Amino acid sequence: FTEMPTDNFVESSFWNFDALFQPQQHPARDQHDTFFLLDPAEAPQLPPGYTSKVKKVHSQGGYGSQGYRYEWKVEEARKNLLRTHTTSASARALFRLARQEKFTPVKYFSIDRVFRNESLDATHLAEFHQVEGVVADRGLTLGHLMGILRQFFTKLGISQLRFKPAYNPYTEPSMEVFSYHEGLKKWVEVGNSGVFRP
Amino acid sequence: DEEFDELCFEFGLELDEITSEKDIISKEKGQEKAKGASDVILYKIDVPANRYDLLCLEGLVRGLQVFKERINLPRYEKIIPAEGEGQRLIITEQTAQIRPHAVAAVLRNITFTKERYDSFIDLQEKLHQNICRKRALVAIGTHDLDTISGPFTFTAKAPSEIKFKPLNQSQEYTASQIMDLYRTDSHLRHYLHLIENKPRYPVIYDSNGVVLSMPPIINGDHTKISLNTRNVFIECTGTDITKAKIVLDVIVTMFSEYCEKPFTVEAAEVVYPNGKTHIYPELAYRTEKVKPEHINKKIGISETPSSLAKLLTRMCLKSHVIGNGNHLEVEIPPTRADIIHACDIVEDAAIAYGYNNIQMVIPKTYTIANQLPLNKLTELLRLDLAAAGFTEALTFALCSQEDVADKLGMDISATNAVRIANPKTAEFQVARTTLLPGLLKTIAANRKMPLPLKLFEISDIVVKDPNTDVGARNYRHLCAIYYSKSPGFEIIHGLLDRVMQLLEVPPNEENGYTIKASEASAFFPGRCAEVFAKGQSIGKLGVIHPDVITKFELTMPCSALEINIEPFV
Numbered sequence: 133f134t135e136m137p138t139d140n141f142v143e144s145s146f147w148n149f150d151a152l153f154q155p156q157q158h159p160a161r162d163q164h165d166t167f168f169l170l171d172p173a174e175a176p177q178l179p180p181g182y183t184s185k186v187k188k189v190h191s192q193g194g195y196g197s198q199g200y201r202y203e204w205k206v207e208e209a210r211k212n213l214l215r216t217h218t219t220s221a222s223a224r225a226l227f228r229l230a231r232q233e234k235f236t237p238v239k240y241f242s243i244d245r246v247f248r249n250e251s252l253d254a255t256h257l258a259e260f261h262q263v264e265g266v267v268a269d270r271g272l273t274l275g276h277l278m279g280i281l282r283q284f285f286t287k288l289g290i291s292q293l294r295f296k297p298a299y300n301p302y303t304e305p306s307m308e309v310f311s312y313h314e315g316l317k318k319w320v321e322v323g324n325s326g327v328f329r330p
Numbered sequence: 331d332e333e334f335d336e337l338c339f340e341f342g343l344e345l346d347e348i349t350s351e352k353d354i355i356s357k358e359k360g361q362e363k364a365k366g367a368s369d370v371i372l373y374k375i376d377v378p379a380n381r382y383d384l385l386c387l388e389g390l391v392r393g394l395q396v397f398k399e400r401i402n403l404p405r406y407e408k409i410i411p412a413e414g415e416g417q418r419l420i421i422t423e424q425t426a427q428i429r430p431h432a433v434a435a436v437l438r439n440i441t442f443t444k445e446r447y448d449s450f451i452d453l454q455e456k457l458h459q460n461i462c463r464k465r466a467l468v469a470i471g472t473h474d475l476d477t478i479s480g481p482f483t484f485t486a487k488a489p490s491e492i493k494f495k496p497l498n499q500s501q502e503y504t505a506s507q508i509m510d511l512y513r514t515d516s517h518l519r520h521y522l523h524l525i526e527n528k529p530r531y532p533v534i535y536d537s538n539g540v541v542l543s544m545p546p547i548i549n550g551d552h553t554k555i556s557l558n559t560r561n562v563f564i565e566c567t568g569t570d571i572t573k574a575k576i577v578l579d580v581i582v583t584m585f586s587e588y589c590e591k592p593f594t595v596e597a598a599e600v601v602y603p604n605g606k607t608h609i610y611p612e613l614a615y616r617t618e619k620v621k622p623e624h625i626n627k628k629i630g631i632s633e634t635p636s637s638l639a640k641l642l643t644r645m646c647l648k649s650h651v652i653g654n655g656n657h658l659e660v661e662i663p664p665t666r667a668d669i670i671h672a673c674d675i676v677e678d679a680a681i682a683y684g685y686n687n688i689q690m691v692i693p694k695t696y697t698i699a700n701q702l703p704l705n706k707l708t709e710l711l712r713l714d715l716a717a718a719g720f721t722e723a724l725t726f727a728l729c730s731q732e733d734v735a736d737k738l739g740m741d742i743s744a745t746n747a748v749r750i751a752n753p754k755t756a757e758f759q760v761a762r763t764t765l766l767p768g769l770l771k772t773i774a775a776n777r778k779m780p781l782p783l784k785l786f787e788i789s790d791i792v793v794k795d796p797n798t799d800v801g802a803r804n805y806r807h808l809c810a811i812y813y814s815k816s817p818g819f820e821i822i823h824g825l826l827d828r829v830m831q832l833l834e835v836p837p838n839e840e841n842g843y844t845i846k847a848s849e850a851s852a853f854f855p856g857r858c859a860e861v862f863a864k865g866q867s868i869g870k871l872g873v874i875h876p877d878v879i880t881k882f883e884l885t886m887p888c889s890a891l892e893i894n895i896e897p898f899v
Contacts, residue, residue: 135702141727141761141792142748142802157463157570167728167758170749172794172801179799197671201572212800214728214750214761237695245727245790249754258758259726269695274680275630279690295685297342297677299378305629305677307685327628329673 133241133265138221141245144175146209148220150186151227152302153329155200156208167214167249167258174210182227183209195330214247218264219302226328229268237269274305277325281309290322304329334373341397342681343384344376382461382576383665386453387445388584396646397682403646404593406583406664408435408613416599418481419534419565423603425486428525429469429532429545431571432484433578433610434598436475437562439590446588447557453584457577465521468568468577469546471534473553475561478536484567486530494541495551505531505544512547521546532567563598578611579664616662620672623656628673629680630688641682647675703899704806708788711808711895714832718825720786720810725768727790728758733767737881739851746793748802761792761802765809766852766892770874770882773813781886782814784821788895807869809892817873817887819857826861826871826891833898835863845871852878861893869893 149161183206185194193199215221225240243263250256267280282293292312300306303326310319331348338345350371375390383389395401410416419434442450454470462468489505496508503511509526512518524546525531534542543549545567555562564581566574582595589595597609622635633641639649639658647669649660662669669675680688701709716722728750735742748761762768765787773783790804810825812818826845827837836842843863850858850870858872871891879888 134697134700135705137702137704139704139790139804139806140798140800140802141790141804142800144800157467167753168751169802170751172748173751175800176796177799193670195671199670202570212802237697239695239697239699247728249752251754258754259728267693267695269693271627272693273628273630273691274685275688275691276693278685278688279692282690283692294339296339296344297681297685299342299380304671304673305680327673329671 133239136221136225136240136242136264136266138218138242138244140221141214141247142169142172142212143215143220144178144209145211145213146175146178146183146186147223148213148215148217150190150204150209151182151223152219153189154301155190155202156204157202158301165249166216167247169212169214172212174207175212178206178209179227197329216248217246218242218244218262222264222266225266226268238267240266240268272327274307274327277307277327281323281325285309285311285322294319298324298326300324300326302329303327337394337398338375340681340684340686341394342378346374346376348373379460380668382457382580382667383584385456385460385580386584387449388587389580389665392587393646397644399644403643403648403663404587406586406613407594408597408609408611409438409591409594410597410609416597417475417563418599418601420481420483420601421603422483422485424530425484425532425567426603428486428528428530429567429569431569431574432565432567432600433571433574434482434563434565434600435578435582435611436596436598437564437582437586437589438594438596439560440562440585440588441590442555442557442559442588444557446585447555450555450585453581457580461573461577462568465546466524467570468566468574470577470581471543471545471549471565471567472555472581473542473549473563473565474555474559475563476559477553478540478542478563479538481537482542482563482565483535484532484565485535486532488529489531492531492533492541492544494544496544496548497551497554499551505533508544508547518547534565534567575610575612576667579613579667582611583613583663583665611664613664615664618660618662618669618672618675619652620658620660620675621656622651622658624672625658625676625679628676629683630691631680631683633683638679641679642675644682645678647678704896707895707899708806711829711832712788714828715786715788715808715810715825718828720784720825723769723772723785723787724789725765725772725787726757727762727792728753729760729762729767730756731759732881733771734760734763737767738764738878739875748792748794763791763793764892765789765791765807766811766890767882769809769811769890770878770884770888773811773888774883777884782812782818784810784812786810805894806896807892808895809890811874811888811890813884813886813888815886817854817857817889819871819873819889822871822889822891826893829893830863835898843868851875857889864897866897868895868897 187204188194190200190204246262247259290311294310295307298306298308306326308321309323311322313320335345377384396403421432458465492505493502495502533544540552541550542553566578568574586593586595599607601607622638626632635651635655642649647660649658652659731742734745745763747763753759769785788808791807792804795803812821830843845859845861848860853872854875860867861869869892874888
C-alpha cells in the first residue's frame with residue numbers, strides 16, 4: 133500500500149463532505165460534531181469542473197443514481213473545517229488518480245489525525261488518529277474487501293471477525309467490522325468499511 | 331435474546347441494550363423511584379440513519395418478517411376519492427417566504443390502541459429529529475378529521491393575527507404569547523427560532539377558521555387525536571419538498587396497517603398558489619432493472635437470477651426474473667426512499683445473502699508500495715532523536731489562543747493562526763502554529779519526574795496560506811526542549827548539530843546551515859539564534875524567556891529548538 137499525503141488538517145466542506153456524497157443538511161455537518169473555522173472561513177478554490185459534477189449528483193442524480201434532490205449550495209461547500217475523517221484525503225487521492233492519463237490499479241493508505249467537536253471523556257477525544265486504506269482496481273468485490281480486512285486485522289492479532297451491514301453516505305455496500313474481545317466477553321466494533329458509490 | 335441479536339446483526343441493526351423500564355429508572359434516579367415501574371423487557375435498537383421505515387415498531391417488525399419470509403410485503407394503495415369528496419389543502423402565496431411546501435393525506439377508519447397511539451406519536455418525533463432536521467426541513471401535524479371540515483388553508487399571518495388554544499392548554503393565546511409560553515418548555519423551545527423573527531408565522535385553518543396547527547411549533551388542541559379517533563388528517567409542511575413527500579409516505583405506509591381496509595391511504599389534493607393541483611401521497615413504486623451478473627460480480631458470489639430475486643424480495647424489494655434470465659426487475663416500494671442507485675440494491679442483496687457467508691478473497695492487484703517521503707524522514711528522525719536521549723511526546727494540535735500568542739509574548743495576529751469558529755472549550759480555539767506550547771504543557775504536567783526533562787516532538791503545525799486551495803496548510807516541525815537546573819543551551823545546540831549531521835547538511839553558509847544571533851519574544855534576549863539552511867530561515871533555538879516559563883507554570887530554566895524539516899525531504 134502506498135502512503136497518501138494527508139498533511140492538511142484544514143479541509144473544505146467540499147472534500148470532507150460534498151465530494152463524499154454527504155448531503156448538506158446531514159447532522160454530522162452540524163456545529164455540534166464538526167470544528168468549523170473562523171479564519172480562514174472559506175476555501176478560496178474548489179476544482180471547477182468537478183464541483184459542478186458534485187452539485188449535479190446531489191441535486192439531480194447522475195451515474196445511475198437518483199441523487200438527494202435538494203438545492204445544493206456552493207457556499208456550504210466552501211466552508212472550511214478541521215477534517216472529521218481522513219477519507220477526505222482519500223477523495224483527493226482518487227481525484228488525482230482519475231486525472232491520470234491511463235488508469236493504474238492502486239492501493240493507498242494513511243494514518244493521521246482527525247478532529248471531532250466532542251466533549252472529552254474516557255472514550256472520546258477531540259483529536260484522534262485514523263487508519264485508512266483504499267484499493268482501486270477493476271472487478272473488485274465485497275469479498276475482496278472482507279479478505280483484505282481479515283488479513284489486516286489478523287496481522288494486528290485480531291482474528292475473530294464478523295461483518296455487519298452498515299450505512300455510510302459515500303459507500304454502498306457498507307460494513308462494520310466486529311471482533312470478539314476476550315476481556316470484555318463481547319463483540320466490539322473495530323472498523324468501518326465499504327465499496328465507494330459509483 | 332441471542333437469536334434476536336443475531337437477527338439484528340444480519341439485518342444491519344444493532345441491538346444496543348436489553349433493559350426494562352425499571353432498569354432505566356434505576357440507573358437514572360435510583361432504585362427507590364423504580365419501584366412499580368414496568369419489568370417488561372425493552373430492546374434498544376440502533377437503526378441506520380437512512381432507513382426511515384424502520385423507525386417505528388410497525389416498520390421494524392414488518393421488515394424483519396419479510397426478511398424471515400414470514401409474510402409478503404404488503405402493497406400500499408392510495409384511494410382517490412370521488413370528485414368533490416376528497417380533502418383539499420390550499421396553499422396561499424404568503425407561505426412562500428417562510429415555509430413554501432406542504433403535502434397531505436388521510437387515514438380512513440383507523441383503530442388506535444394505547445400502544446399504536448404511542449407508536450404514532452413516537453414515529454413523528456423520530457422523523458422530526460432525523461430526516462426533518464429538528465423540524466427545520468419538515469414539520470408533521472396529525473389531526474382528528476372528524477373535529478374539522480375542509481377545505482383547509484395553509485397560509486402565513488402576522489403573529490398578532492393568529493389566536494388559538496394550543497395542544498393541552500386550557501385557554502386561547504395569540505401567536506406571540508405562544509412563543510413566550512413555550513420559551514421555557516424543554517422540548518419546544520428549540521424550535522421557536524425557526525419562525526420567531528419572521529414577519530409572518532405559518533398557520534393552517536379549516537373552512538370554519540379553526541386552527542389545525544402553527545407549524546413547526548405546535549398543533550391546536552381542537553384537533554388533537556385520541557384513542558377514539560377514527561379518521562386522521564396528516565399534513566407535512568416544510569422547506570424541502572422531497573423530504574416532505576418521503577415523510578408523508580413513511581407515516582401513511584406504516585400506520586395504514588390499522589385502517590379498516592389495511593394498507594390503503596385516502597389521497598388528498600394540494601392546491602398551489604398558481605392554481606396547479608397535486609394529489610398526495612405519491613406512494614410511488616419505482617422499478618429498476620439490474621443485471622444478476624452485475625450483482626454477483628460486485629459482491630463476489632454466484633447466485634442464480636431466481637435466487638437473487640428471492641433475496642431481494644426478502645429485503646422488501648419485490649423482484650422477478652425477466653427476459654431470458656439476464657435481467658431482474660426490482661420494484662422499489664415507497665418505504666425504501668434510501669434506494670437511490672443500483673449499488674443500494676446490490677447492498678440489499680448482499681445483506682440477504684448474509685455478509686458473513688461471502689467468501690473472503692485477496693485482490694490480485696499488484697502494486698508497488700511507497701512510504702510518503704516526508705513521513706519516512708519523520709520516522710527516521712524520531713528514532714535518532716530518541717537515541718540522542720530525548721523522549722517523544724504526542725500533543726494536541728488544537729490549543730488556546732494564549733498558548734500560541736500571549737504566553738509566548740506575541741500578538742495573535744502576528745501568528746497567522748487558523749482559528750476555530752465553534753470550540754467547545756477554550757482549549758480548542760486555534761490550531762497550533764508552533765510545537766513549543768504543547769511540549770511546555772507536557773513538562774508542566776510532569777514536574778514530578780526526575781530532571782533533566784528532555785522532550786521532542788516531530789509533528790504538524792498549521793498556518794494560514796492564501797496559496798493553497800483551502801487557505802491553510804500544514805508544516806512538519808521538529809521541536810525539542812531541555813528543562814533542568816541549568817538551561818542547557820549547549821545541549822540543544824548539540825542536538826541541532828546532530829540533526830544536521832544526520833540530514834547530511836554541512837555547517838557552512840553556502841550549501842549548508844548556519845545560525846545567526848536574533849531576537850524573539852519567546853526567547854531570552856542575547857540567548858536566541860535563528861537557523862538558516864537551504865537559503866531560508868527554518869527555525870529558532872535558544873534559552874526560553876523566564877516570562878514564558880512562568881506563564882506555562884514552570885520554575886526551572888529551559889532551552890528549546892524548533893525547525894521546519896520540510897526543506898530536507
